[in-house]
Amino acid sequence: MKNNTVGEVFTGVDGLGDYIASLPEPEWLRETRLAALERFSAMDWPDTAVEEWRRSDISSYDFNAYNMRGAKQSAAADSADSQVEPGLAGRIRFEGPDAVATSLDPDLASQGVIFEPLSEFVLQNSANHGGSISKATRAVRDLIMDSVHKADNKLKLWHYAGWTHGVVLYVPRFMEIKNSFVLDFQESGDSVITAPQIFVVLEEGARVEVIQRVHGADEGEVLLNESVDIHIGDGAACRYVALHNLNIDSSSFGTTLARISRDGHLHHGIAAFGSMFTKYRIDAELNGPGSDVLLDGIYYPAEDQHVDLRTVQTHFAPKCASHALYRGAIRDEAHGVYQGLIYVGEEGSETDAYLTNNNLLLNDGAQADSIPCLQIHTNDVKCSHGSTTGKLNRNEVFYLASRGFSPEEAEEILLQGFFEPIVARLPEALQEEIRDLIAARFVPVEIL
Amino acid sequence: MEIKIEGLEAKIGDTPILRGVDLTMKSGEVHALMGPNGSGKSTLSNVVFGHPSYEVTGGRVLVDGEDILEMEPHERARLGLFLAFQYPVEISGVTVGRFLRRAVEIRFEGQKEVRTKGFLKDLREAMDFMEIDQQFINRYLNEGFSGGEKKRMEILQMLMLQPQFSILDETDSGLDIDALAVVARGVNKMRDHDFGALIITHYQRILDHIKPDFVHIMYQGRIVTSGGGEIVTELEKRGYDWVRAQYGQEEEVHE
Structure with missing residues (x-):
């Protein structure tokens, strides 16, 4: 080792x-990177011939034009004792x-909770530590190998070969953390690749909430992957909410x-x-009976932003529930894409799954694609999807106007209000931030 | 406040609906506007408020002498006009409490400061009066409400906004007798020299609860006859066929 x-x-x-x-x-760890690199090298970049990438063309990217570097381990060590x-x-x-x-x-640390930068975690769990691994x-290793194994596109494999930094959150059995x-x-620089890797591992009965914010400097092109x-784990519960707001020159790729x-x-x-171009996929695998998932999404592209979000609700066990609700408002020349898949395997009897996608087109020229899909391989399921794409409702504006509200x-x-049913159930710490971001994008279209 | 409608004509698309409506109403008066379906009653309320689907082709609507037809809908509302909708829309994501708080602020802008505590007290009292559960404060406006709940919510808004003149567009339709009584109670609570109302209805039922000072019959886009409570009795006895026979013209008018 160098x-x-x-x-x-x-x-x-x-x-x-x-x-x-x-x-x-x-x-x-090196082995996982090399395994990803091997698959990466053998694969082509996803192109628009593949359904998942049909509306998000990445052929104009020169991925060799970006620079990357790993985390400085000393920086984290210096700050590990912050209050x-x-x-x-x-x-x-x-x-x-x-x-x-x-x-x-410190109370959580003393009870076995691990929450640290990946670079530190990795150092503490190197083979030099007596050979046994925790x-x-x-x-963490199992998660990486599972993801590398399942990765079906080159960008994801690129990530697992070349991730730059990240976090491990490990919560022992039955620890409920309020x-x-x-x-x-916080990303900055120009022509920079940033590839954070986040692990959240909940043992049986654990409960946590994680809030992730991805922000960028006002200028400079960052490529997030x-x-x-x-x-x-069994009976464990996690809420994970991410706010992505890189600057308009940046690009966001990612998977959860x-x-x-x-x-x-x-x-x-x-x-x-944020970002001029976003392509993000969220996969929820329901592997045990009685598990459930709620997937919320908000997007509001403006100018010529392109946002392509995909959710996959995979039912591999009976008696599971999954609901996805994605809402997008699209302004100017922007393009919003939502692809939602409900997959129910042969084991997924008594599934209760639906997905809903609503789009508001705020002007002519704004574009929304909504592609819900069901793949069901068993009977005795309740699955449905609904999608709507429309404009602000003139009768609703008139109703409010009749109560004295200006059209604006x-x-x-x-x-x-369109976003509020989702915003209101996100963590309180994020609600005002998201409402402010929505407000900041507002331009009246005066439809009355 | 005096509302003077003079020779009002309006169409939707190429179809004329209002064909010269004349009607004068003042604060302190309750008017009933009756007529068969399709006679233009709801169109009249929408045109007075400036609904963008209708095009005014003639006439004036004067409020205290000022023509409001060039005003935006919200400017008309800010004069102290209120419209209780026949079909109130659902406003998803906006709670009753937040919506009404802001509406009250707008209504009394420059007149009185709206304080949260006082506002909530007034709102709770009004909700009790309208027999609306307090939990509705945190529900999204009209979303998932029953027909009767929506109508009561309209009257609750009227109580909170204290308009000088209110048009109630078929507020009675679809209500059972108990809900009708509650809605009528809300309107009667507002009645005084400073409040006027135009009650648009197809049936006489609500007029048993709210006694009108004037009754007008609308047919084929015009007010064909006006009078007092005796017209309601006449209608009750003879039905709208009498109106059709007496005032009907060749052309059909669609609402």
Whole structure:
């Protein structure tokens, strides 16, 4: 193993091999990167001939034009003792790949909760530590291998070969944590690849809430390629809500894959505001009977933003429930794409699943594609989907006007109201932030 | 407040609906506007409020001498006019409490400061009076409400906004006798020298609860006869066929 090569910069996909070789990582981890690299090298970039990528053309990207570097481990170590803020379970703040502040409620730490930057976690769980690997390490390794195995596109494999930084949250059995964990990613620089990897591992009966914010500097083009891997043990419950708001020159690629065991529960939310181009996929695998998932999504592209979100509700066990609700408002020349799949395997009897996608087109020229899909391989299921695409309702504006609301205020209220059923069930800490982002995009169209 | 409708004509698409409506109403008066379906009653209320689907082709609507037809709908509302809708729309994501709070602020802008505590007290009292459960404060406006709940919500809004003149567009339709009594109670509570109302209805039933000072019969886009309560009795006895026979013209008018 080489020494820690802090801050060394590698270029694009061609630099991946050198990047992996430079990292001071234990063998078990390097193997996962190499496994991903091998599959990566054998695969073509997804093109528009593939249904999932049909509306999101990435052929104009030159992925060799971006630079990357790994996390500076010293930066995280210096800050590991930050005081946790009141009302939070813990918080990690990244600037680029470097963890600049890390905090964890000491009570939780003493009860076995792990919440730390991946670079630190990896160091502490290297083979030099006496050869045996911890339960948390095994869980992380299993998640990576599962994701590498299931990855069906080159971008995802690129991520697993070349992720730059990340977080591990590990919660032992039956630990119910009321306060939230917060992950702040602040991206900056130009022509920079940032590839954060987040692990959330809940043992049996554990409960947590994670809030993730991805922000960027006002200028500079960042290419985000993130992955979130979640394991929800028997009867465990996780709420994971992400707010993505990189600047308008940046691009966001990413996947979230949650595995949910017997009687487990996931509430996932994503609010996509930033980036010129977004292609994100959320996979929820219901692997144990009685598990359930709620997938919430908000998007509001403007100017010539392109947002393509895909959810997959996979029922591999009986008596599971899954609901997806994605709402998008689309303005200017922007393009919103939502693809939702409900997949029920042969084992998925007594499934209760639906997905709903509503789009508001705020002007001519705005475009929405809504592609719901059901694949059901067993009987005795309740599955449905509904999608609507329309404009602001003139009768609703008139109704509000008859109560004295100006057309501008009426339209703004209706737009906020359109998103509100989703916003109102997201973590309180994010609600005002999201409402403000919605308000900031408002331009009256005066339909009365 | 005086509302003077003069020779009002309006069409939707190419179909004329109002063909010269003349009607004068003042605060302190309750008017009933009756007529068979399709006679233009609901169109009249929509045109007075400036619904964009209707095009005014003639006439004036004067409020205290000022023609309001060039005003935006919200400007008309801010004069102190209120419309209780026949089919109130659902406003998803906007709670009754938040909506009414803002509507009351707009209504009394520059007149009195709306404080949260006082507002909530007034709202709770009005809800009790209208027999609406307090939990509705946190529900999205009209979303999932029954027909009767929506109508009561319209009257609740009227109580909170204290308009000087209110048009109630078939507020009685679809209500059972108990709900009708509650709605009528709300309107009667408003009745004084500073409040006027136009009650648009197809049936005489609601007029047993709210005694009108004037009754007008509309047919084929015009007010064909006006009078007092005796017209209601006449209608009750003879039905709308009498109106058709007496005032009918060749052309059919569709609402």
